[in-house]
Amino acid sequence: MTMLPIKLENIKLNQQYKNREDYLKKMGEQLLSAGLVNEGYSTSIINREEIYPTGLATGEINIAIPHTDYQFSRTTDIFITVLKTPIAFFRMDEPEKTVEVSIIVQILFDNPEKQPDILKELMEIITNQRVLKEMIAAQEPKEVLQHFQINN
Incomplete structure (x- = not known):
């Protein structure tokens, strides 16, 4: 297994957003100002989320894994946001339905070849309800990071 690119500073706890688009816009602005993504990233991820939703009904605690095309990213990175109040994302498996998401795992890819391995590793961790509850x-943030290190 490869090591997931999760940094302590990329983990945010008790965050509050009005809705999915509010989260995606604000994260896009932060990533752009940090130089991690290219112009057009926010529009691309919002549009992609409309066409290919990323909400996952994983059980009691649900997650979303928003990401977009690699040409908008300057790095491969993972950002974890634990929400104070869940927000609705459309479901990956049933796009006409929504799921209330409590944890968002946003992924940046700078190379399309990295995507399958990272998603596979992430899915093993983020479908574990015990880990999500913790x-x-x-x-x-270090408590969240430890779960990824233990499970790797």
Whole structure:
């Protein structure tokens, strides 16, 4: 297994957003100002989410894994946002339905060849309800990061 590119500073706890688009716009602005993505990233990820939704009904705690085409990213990185209040994302498996998401795992890819391996590893971790519950209960970002290190 490869090591997932998760940095402590990329984990945000108790975050509040009005809705899916509010989250995607604000994260896009932060990533652009940090130099991690190219112009057009926010529009691309919002449009992609409309066509290929990323909400996953994983059980009691649901997640979303928004991402877009690699040409908008300057790096491969993972950002984890634990929400104070869940927000609706359209479901990946039933795009006409929504799911209330409590954890968002946003992925940047700078190379399309990295995508399948990272998604596979992530899915093994983020479909584990015990791990998701512990992420929700985390008081410090390092508690979330430890779950990914333990499970790798």
